[in-house]
Amino acid sequence: MKQRRMIITQNLDKRYIEQIQSLxxxxxxxxxRDRIVWEEHLKEAEVIAGWKKEMKELVLQGESSLRWVQTWSAGVNSLPLTDLQAQDIQITSANGVHAYPISETIFALMLSLTRKIHTYVRNQQTKMWHHSGMKLELHGKTVGIFGVGAIGQETAKIAKAFGMKVIGFRHSGKPAEYVDEMYKTTNMNDILPKLDYVVITLPLTKQTYQLFGAEQFERMKSSSFLINISRGEVIDEKALIRALKHERIAGAGLDVFETEPLQEESPLWELENVIVTPHTSGSTEYYDERVVKDILIPNLKNYLEAEPFSINLVDYQKGY
Structure with a gap:
């Protein structure tokens, strides 16, 4: 009988490997992590945890044993979804792993922009003692959270500790805890003028591609700040740069970009009202532990019992 195989493309701690192997x-x-470790096993692998872009040509051409992909990231937009769907391969994502680290980054960016920490860091480098027009505070303001999944809900929870009004936007429009008002994104243009902070945690899909463009920046308050930790392509980056240069909005905290790494010639590096971080908002010391214990192992138990996946099954129609 052919031996069943599972590939995990990560350098996992021994204790996690033992927990998985026991199942x-x-x-x-x-x-x-190294390709040389798993490449020769791809055609026989029934389960792959941690998809790599080079796998498409190696796995999806001709016959394959693959039945399930567990991603090591929340987003699945980089996967060959059409090809995977054509072979009836199920996908589960790592959505939810990032709720704590990303919500912390969101508030780090919001607070830094509000209290001019980024400006003072620049001043420190030149030993300049300057007030720099400090005046804003975050308490009592209104934040709009676009994408109220695990990250959005944790962000809303923290926002309430600052006495903020929370307005949420999600595909279903379904209410959520800590969110004062919930809308669908189709209503966003009417609500944008009310927001002091715009936080984007949306997945990248055909519907969210360049959802934020010149029209949306025109509708935002000139005193408002934009935070994007989702995917760069959700924003029209050229329109954002124009809005920032002309102070149509007050500033932006950006962890993701249309092209990554962010190109050296991008004006975003130099704009004083922008904080750039290198797509690290989800990084955490607990990443592997949460993927393995909270998602991979429960899903593996479902798979072995031929039961529907209980966590993060990707809907091919929605794209997430």
Whole structure:
């Protein structure tokens, strides 16, 4: 009988490998980040945890044993979804792993822009003692959270600790805890003028591609700040740069960009009302632990029992 195989393309701690292997004692478990570790096993792999872009040509051409992909990231827009769907391969994502680190980054950016920490860091580098027009505070302001999933809900929870009014936007329009008002994104242009902070945590889909453009920046308050930790393509970057240069909005905290790494010639590096971070908002010391214990192992138990996945099953129609 052909031995079943599972590939994990991460350098996992031994204790996590042992926990997974205990569930599949008769499977061959291949674990390691380097391509040389797993490449020769791809055609026989029934489960892959941690999709790599080079796998498309190696796995999806001709016959493959692959039945399930567990991603190591929340977003699935970089996967060959059409090809995976054509072969009836199920996908589960790592959505939810990032709620704590990303919500912390969101508020770090919001507070830094509001209290001019980024400006004072620049001043420190030149030993300049200057007030720099400090006047804003975050308490009591209104934040709009676009995408009220795990990250959005944790962000809303923190916002309430600052006495903020929270307005949420989600595909379903379904209410959520800590959100005072919930809308669908189709209503966004009417609500944008009310927001002091715009926080984007949306997945990248055909519907969200360049959802924020010149029209949306024109509708935002000139005193408002934009925070994007989702995907760069959700924003028309050229329109954002124009809005920032002309002070149509007050500033932006950006962890994601249309092209990554952010190109050296991008004006975003130099704009004084922008904070740039290198797509690290989801980084955390607990990342692997949360993926393995909270998502991969429960889903693996479902898979072994031929039951529907209980966590983060991707809907091909929605794209997330």
């Amino acid at each position: 599949i004692p008769n499977w061959e478990l291949i674990v390691g």
